[in-house]
Amino acid sequence: MSDRLTRDDVAKVAHLARLELTDAELDTYTEQLGAVLDHAADVAALDLADVPPTAHPLPLVNVLRDDVVAACLDREEVLAQAPAVEDGRFRVPAILGEEP
Amino acid sequence: MTAVGNLTHEPVEGDRFTITSEGTGDTWEIVVGLEVHCELATATKLFCGCPNHFGAEPNTNVCPVCLGLPGSLPVLNQNVVELAMRLGRALHCTVEPSVFARKNYFYPDMPKDYQVSQYDQPINVDGWLDLPDGTRVGIERAHIEEDTGKNTHAGGSGRIHGADYSLVDYNRAGVPLVEIVGRPHIRHPEQAKAYIDELRAILLATGASDAKMEEGSLRVDANVSVRRVGDATLGTRCEIKNLNSLRSLGRAIEYEARRQVDLLESGERVHQETRHWDEAAGRTRPGRSKEEAEDYRYFQEPDLVPLEPSAEWVAAVDAALPVLPAERRARLAEAAGVDPTETAVVVAVQRDLDSLALAAIGAGGDGRRVLTHVEHNLAVEGAESLDPAHFAQLVTMEVAGQLTATQAKAVLTDMVATGKAPDAIAAERGFEAMDTSQLEGIIDGIIAESPQEWAEFCGGDDKRRGKLQGFFVGKVMKATKGQADGKAVNAVLEARRAAAG
Numbered sequence: 001m002s003d004r005l006t007r008d009d010v011a012k013v014a015h016l017a018r019l020e021l022t023d024a025e026l027d028t029y030t031e032q033l034g035a036v037l038d039h040a041a042d043v044a045a046l047d048l049a050d051v052p053p054t055a056h057p058l059p060l061v062n063v064l065r066d067d068v069v070a071a072c073l074d075r076e077e078v079l080a081q082a083p084a085v086e087d088g089r090f091r092v093p094a095i096l097g098e099e100p
Numbered sequence: 101m102t103a104v105g106n107l108t109h110e111p112v113e114g115d116r117f118t119i120t121s122e123g124t125g126d127t128w129e130i131v132v133g134l135e136v137h138c139e140l141a142t143a144t145k146l147f148c149g150c151p152n153h154f155g156a157e158p159n160t161n162v163c164p165v166c167l168g169l170p171g172s173l174p175v176l177n178q179n180v181v182e183l184a185m186r187l188g189r190a191l192h193c194t195v196e197p198s199v200f201a202r203k204n205y206f207y208p209d210m211p212k213d214y215q216v217s218q219y220d221q222p223i224n225v226d227g228w229l230d231l232p233d234g235t236r237v238g239i240e241r242a243h244i245e246e247d248t249g250k251n252t253h254a255g256g257s258g259r260i261h262g263a264d265y266s267l268v269d270y271n272r273a274g275v276p277l278v279e280i281v282g283r284p285h286i287r288h289p290e291q292a293k294a295y296i297d298e299l300r301a302i303l304l305a306t307g308a309s310d311a312k313m314e315e316g317s318l319r320v321d322a323n324v325s326v327r328r329v330g331d332a333t334l335g336t337r338c339e340i341k342n343l344n345s346l347r348s349l350g351r352a353i354e355y356e357a358r359r360q361v362d363l364l365e366s367g368e369r370v371h372q373e374t375r376h377w378d379e380a381a382g383r384t385r386p387g388r389s390k391e392e393a394e395d396y397r398y399f400q401e402p403d404l405v406p407l408e409p410s411a412e413w414v415a416a417v418d419a420a421l422p423v424l425p426a427e428r429r430a431r432l433a434e435a436a437g438v439d440p441t442e443t444a445v446v447v448a449v450q451r452d453l454d455s456l457a458l459a460a461i462g463a464g465g466d467g468r469r470v471l472t473h474v475e476h477n478l479a480v481e482g483a484e485s486l487d488p489a490h491f492a493q494l495v496t497m498e499v500a501g502q503l504t505a506t507q508a509k510a511v512l513t514d515m516v517a518t519g520k521a522p523d524a525i526a527a528e529r530g531f532e533a534m535d536t537s538q539l540e541g542i543i544d545g546i547i548a549e550s551p552q553e554w555a556e557f558c559g560g561d562d563k564r565r566g567k568l569q570g571f572f573v574g575k576v577m578k579a580t581k582g583q584a585d586g587k588a589v590n591a592v593l594e595a596r597r598a599a600a601g
Contacts, residue, residue, distance in 0.1 A: 016204070016206075016397065072150050073162055
């Protein structure tokens, strides 16, 4: 098992992603994610001073569109997908001081 | 925070706001850095073709991209890049190759559960903004990101805490923003307000944003800390949110600085946190603790490729930049022969009357008098369409003594209303320069009518003389129906008193 990542780290990341994991799952993912980090460490051990970081795998930059209005969705159709609706808005559970 | 009342403050050197503790006698200074979010004035959103339009019916400007529906893909709006660069270059930033990142968090204002922003590689870096008072405030970065939806908290108290549920409108989700991160170079609440005023003028001049604080298209957060005057290191800062007006901004900074000084003077520490300004209560309250940056788990947005504006594109942006407020102030000040920090110069540019003033000065008008009229007598509709040659002529008549200051103001008002030339208006109104002998005759008559007052004027102490001077000037103005030049009246009175003494 990797020492780069603890079970507590995985539990914290799972909480941030709002994932509920069982004890067994925490063990599994700690081991699997640890292996990913071990691989990243192999790469980090190389001398890459002259290699620019890869921002994107595609050899493309500046994919742009014109500032032209396109059709929107119909509101009734949009709101029909939601579990709860009120006053033309999505109704969501109370938020307890967790704003970004 | 009862001890807040034991602190006094006074501006030092005109540009620094300090707080002196009565307990220790220590003097503290305020250090402020501002973060400003402004919505860009595009037709469509950042990554989709939905209208970027304030005030539409809830959830009518939405599509699969800004709703984060599975399978949708963002495409960057070219005009966002154009406007962001225009703003960046106006703030003297360097345009760098940039990438977009996902800022992950769970909150229903973003249906994707992440906000696309620029993180470690922003488009604009390292610029500055010059305030009218001459202070240069550094700009760390001005990056592109998307706005969030709007939550309305329902039920309970209506506040976030105690709300039963929230209603969400995603019309604003995905609207393009530029966040301008200023360096902590501000030392006074008034400077913070001036910074926002100047930034707003630049946003309007470049067409980047309509910059309306009341509609939320310009939003300000203030990072406030304090330190003992002379300390080189920065104190622990708090980020103040919910600043909905310039007045709130100034009040919140002052309140927060006093709160922090009070904590530190009592041997406590300032905790780095986000605080909310309560305008009604006139205080800041703790919000949530500032999350650590890694909690947002930023990573590069895989659905967007890097942005690398060409040198040609940046050059075209530079070539199209309008003359900015700081340069307009400098030009006007030079033409008028005054300092660019003078209020009249600042006001002339704010009111967009600097080209009129420049043209009037160019047509031979006295710079100082032109500026005085712009500052005090031209805050009226239609002032900008005044004929500069007429304006110059009016000022010249005033300098030559053909019109008093009061008459010149009246003529100017008529010029704006009618477009007529000043000499024609002066003639219509019967404003004719009174020659000195005529004025002397009137004054001599008044002196003869009031021998008691005149004796006291000649012989009394300064205070009494001052009062009687007002008495005589008033009589002369009454006799001349206000057309006498105050300066000339005083000169004659002084000459007569010298002769009598």
